[in-house]
Amino acid sequence: MTETKAVALVAMALLVPAQAASAQLASRLEAGALVSGSGSGLSENAFAVRPSLRFDAPRYTLVATGSAWHLGNDWQLADGTASLALSSPSAYGLHAELEANASRIAYDAGLASDQLDARASVHMLFDQKAGIWLGGGIDRPVQVSIVSAVEVTSGGAWTRIGEATLAGSVTNFAFSKAGTLQDSSGVSGCAVSSSTPAQIGSGAPPGTSKAAPAQSGSDCQRQSRFSDIEGSLEWSIGPLEVHAQGGYRVGDVLNAMDDSRRWGGATATYWVSSQFAAVFGGGREPGNPARGLPARSFANLGVMLAYVPIPRRAIAVTSTAAVTVFQVENAGYGHRTLILRAGGVERVEVMGTFTDWEPRMLTRIGRDRWEITLPIDVGVHQINVRLDNGKWRPPPGLPAMRDGFNGDVGIWVVE
Amino acid sequence: MTGWTPRRAHFWRLLLVPLLLVSPVTAPAEAQQPSLLSRLDASSRYQIEVLMDSAARLGLPPEALMSKTLEGISKGAPGSRIVQVVRRHFASLREARAALGVDITLDELSAAAGALQAGVPRTSLAALHTNRKGSSILMPLVVLSDLVSRGVPPDDASSAIVSLTQRGALDSDFAGLRRGVETDILSGASPVTALDRRTREFPGRGAPGARIPVVPTPPRQETPSSTQ
Numbered sequence: 001m002t003e004t005k006a007v008a009l010v011a012m013a014l015l016v017p018a019q020a021a022s023a024q025l026a027s028r029l030e031a032g033a034l035v036s037g038s039g040s041g042l043s044e045n046a047f048a049v050r051p052s053l054r055f056d057a058p059r060y061t062l063v064a065t066g067s068a069w070h071l072g073n074d075w076q077l078a079d080g081t082a083s084l085a086l087s088s089p090s091a092y093g094l095h096a097e098l099e100a101n102a103s104r105i106a107y108d109a110g111l112a113s114d115q116l117d118a119r120a121s122v123h124m125l126f127d128q129k130a131g132i133w134l135g136g137g138i139d140r141p142v143q144v145s146i147v148s149a150v151e152v153t154s155g156g157a158w159t160r161i162g163e164a165t166l167a168g169s170v171t172n173f174a175f176s177k178a179g180t181l182q183d184s185s186g187v188s189g190c191a192v193s194s195s196t197p198a199q200i201g202s203g204a205p206p207g208t209s210k211a212a213p214a215q216s217g218s219d220c221q222r223q224s225r226f227s228d229i230e231g232s233l234e235w236s237i238g239p240l241e242v243h244a245q246g247g248y249r250v251g252d253v254l255n256a257m258d259d260s261r262r263w264g265g266a267t268a269t270y271w272v273s274s275q276f277a278a279v280f281g282g283g284r285e286p287g288n289p290a291r292g293l294p295a296r297s298f299a300n301l302g303v304m305l306a307y308v309p310i311p312r313r314a315i316a317v318t319s320t321a322a323v324t325v326f327q328v329e330n331a332g333y334g335h336r337t338l339i340l341r342a343g344g345v346e347r348v349e350v351m352g353t354f355t356d357w358e359p360r361m362l363t364r365i366g367r368d369r370w371e372i373t374l375p376i377d378v379g380v381h382q383i384n385v386r387l388d389n390g391k392w393r394p395p396p397g398l399p400a401m402r403d404g405f406n407g408d409v410g411i412w413v414v415e
Numbered sequence: 416m417t418g419w420t421p422r423r424a425h426f427w428r429l430l431l432v433p434l435l436l437v438s439p440v441t442a443p444a445e446a447q448q449p450s451l452l453s454r455l456d457a458s459s460r461y462q463i464e465v466l467m468d469s470a471a472r473l474g475l476p477p478e479a480l481m482s483k484t485l486e487g488i489s490k491g492a493p494g495s496r497i498v499q500v501v502r503r504h505f506a507s508l509r510e511a512r513a514a515l516g517v518d519i520t521l522d523e524l525s526a527a528a529g530a531l532q533a534g535v536p537r538t539s540l541a542a543l544h545t546n547r548k549g550s551s552i553l554m555p556l557v558v559l560s561d562l563v564s565r566g567v568p569p570d571d572a573s574s575a576i577v578s579l580t581q582r583g584a585l586d587s588d589f590a591g592l593r594r595g596v597e598t599d600i601l602s603g604a605s606p607v608t609a610l611d612r613r614t615r616e617f618p619g620r621g622a623p624g625a626r627i628p629v630v631p632t633p634p635r636q637e638t639p640s641s642t643q
Contacts, residue, residue: 357485380522380553382486392490399561399593401529404483404500405492408564411526411557 028052030279030302046071048078050300061085079105093125099137105291113291114142119152130159139175141290148176150290160324165234174225175290224289226251236341239271239366249286259295260286269304271366277304323348323385326395328414336376336414340395343368345387352383352412359386376414383410452484459494466505475508476521479528507531514540519552526556533560534569539577546580554586555579558593565596566606575614588617 030050052065063083069076081103088096101117121135132155139150156169232245246264249256265283272278282299325341340362342348348370349359355374362370384392384407394400394410403409452460463484467477483504487497511527514537519527527540539559543552555576562572579588592613599609 351489353482357482357489359489380526380557382482384490399557401533401557401560401564403486403490404503404532405487405490405496407490409486411529411560413553413557 027054028279028302028304030300032282032298032300032302048298048300050302059087059089061087077106079103095123095125097121097123097135105293115291116140116142117152121154130157132157139290150175163236163325166232167234168229168231170227170229172225172227173290174223177224177290224251224255226255226289228286236366236369238369241269241271241367243267243269243281247286255289257287257295263295265298267300269367277366278302279304323387323393323396326385326397331373334375334377335373337371337373338362340370340385341368342370342387347388348385350383350385351392352410353381354383378414381412381414383412452488454488455484455497456494459498462498463501466501470505470508473509473512474517475505475512476524479508479521479525480505503532504528510537511540514538515544515552519544523551523553523556526553526560530556530560530563533563535559535563535573536570539573542577543580546577551586554589555584558589561593562596562606562610565600567596567610568607571607571610575610579614579617582617584617592617 028051032048032050033046047070048067049070050065050067052063054064055062061084063085064081066080067078069078081101083099083101085097085099097120099117099119099121102115103117104112104114106112117137117139119135119137121133123131123133125131134155136151136153139152141150151174152171154169154171156167158165158167160166227250228247229250230245230247232243235242235244244264244266247262249261263284263286265281265285267279267281270278279302280300282297284295284297287293287295323340323342325339327339329337329339331337338350340348340350348362348364350362350372351357351359354376360372360374362372365371382403383395383398384403385395386392392407392409394408395412398410398412400408400410452463455463463480467480470477470480480501483501484497487500492500507528508524510531511524515524515527530540531537540552540556543555543559547555559572559576562576563569567575576589579592584592595613595616596606596609599612600606604612
């Protein structure tokens with residue numbers, strides 16, 4: 001089977017919402033353009049197809065992604081990643097996460113870079129509206145002889161303001177690599193081989209290092225260090241979700257080249273139905289000196305098929321599911337639409353005096369928006385909601401009173 | 416079969432098919448409550464029905480007791496507990512009616528019953544009713560119950576709400592008070608401190624609607640139902 005056929009088959013398989021698929025599966029297929037700077041060693045323009053598959057469970061997540069580029073007249077497998085993330089139960093607002101990744105980047109058959117990553121982080125939540133995290137880990141390149149393990153430390157904070165989530169983080173990367181004649185750290189006389197493996201991991205774009213006779217990398221190493229300061233915004237407006245991010249890299253010129261100093265991008269996801277979304281976006285991403293990836297501009301357009309539950313957000317916003325927003329819209333003819341926001345759950349129910357206390361299941365619209373339209377009279381109603389068959393609770397923002405059954409009930413005045 | 420012609424069969428088909436189609440749509444609306452009540456054991460169901468009859472005879476809304484019963488069933492409470500809660504609700508409705516009279520809506524009556532069950536003194540209900548003569552006491556009652564459920568002692572909550580009605584507070588003021596207290600409690604303030612702070616912030620709306628309550632708030636030691 002040719003690579004072209006393999007790519008086509010994978011793409012088709014992901015687009016078909018297979019009935020046998022697990023209810024906890026989500027797939028995504030994007031196609032777009034990659035534009036790299038000249039002299040990067042990569043094709044300057046490529047058409048890329050990027051399928052991904054994700055399996056979410058309450059305490060762990062499995063992700064597999066890949067991409068294929070169309071260069072000239074041929075398809076070429078470009079990279080693949082497999083990830084496992086584990087999340088601990090929450091206690092006193094604290095929980096821990098562990099993540100492991102294995103990835104391969106292949107520009108062609110003879111030029112590949114593998115890497116194993118392991119990260120750990122501790123998260124603290126403040127009333128589900130804000131949080132901070134601290135973490136660290138090791139990225140271990142394989143088959144890239146000139147780069148040592150990369151030590152990664154990171155920290156950040158996030159807060160939710162209305163429908164928007166703002167986050168900021170600082171990630172520090174430190175690793176050893178072979179010195180070059182341009183080394184700013186004072187090491188001189190060392191040079192890397194001009195062979196292709198050296199190019200892929202040199203940090204500087206391939207072709208820019210001045211070749212010299214090969215020398216043992218271990219004899220001539222220097223510490224590289226740089227930090228990425230990033231900010232991001234996630235904003236949900238009805239079925240539209242917008243994710244925007246930008247960053248600035250701090251480091252010496254070898255690690256933070258001019259074209260990787262600043263970057264930014266945005267992706268919009270529009271949920272056509274509860275399980276189908278259109279994804280489009282574009283921007284610029286920085287280079288990766290540890291793996292020799294140059295800075296690139298990108299534009300993508302794709303679709304996302306989501307089975308229950310839809311993947312959680314990139315930021316670990318919540319560990320304990322909760323309804324964050326309760327809204328009511330008049331649907332006319334004595335009907336009202338109840339809208340709740342609750343992320344990371346599979347089932348949301350509401351009941352009250354207006355349903356004769358019969359639980360009614362809400363329908364998910366988008367990632368965390370749940371809706372139901374019911375006939376509800378003007379007057380005072382009592383109301384409860386529950387997530388994933390948990391405890392019945394009053395919706396946020398409503399007055400509440402004891403229900404007599406070891407719980408509270410919301411009091412809702414409908415005007 | 417004698418006389419069973421295709422024509423007659425067609426007639427019965429025409430009659431029965433619409434009946435079959437309509438019956439699942441119309442039946443549940445009437446059969447819903449009996450089917451839910453049937454989830455109660457026979458003894459509990461009998462006691463609930465007796466309470467509902469008593470309520471109807473006293474002019475209290477039996478549907479309020481039915482609603483509380485259904486709530487308990489849906490929340491998985493055992494039958495004995497449901498009977499206990501419904502009985503207490505019945506007593507609260509009766510007491511609220513006695514305190515407020517018949518000149519109130521069913522919503523106000525239910526809210527008053529809820530406040531009484533939360534531990535609010537009966538005299539406070541009467542004071543609220545007197546202070547807001549002509550306007551609904553629904554929102555003050557709702558906020559009062561909410562404050563108590565958030566940990567404010569019933570007497571403190573009652574005093575504050577009665578005091579605000581004396582100062583001419585509007586429904587929007589009560590809603591704002593509730594949000595403010597909620598915010599303060601989430602920020603770490605004690606419920607009493609939060610209520611005290613937010614009540615002091617209320618500037619008052621002048622004399623026009625304000626007057627001294629006819630029924631004063633009782634001293635704390637006279638309210639055995641309060642949770643100290």
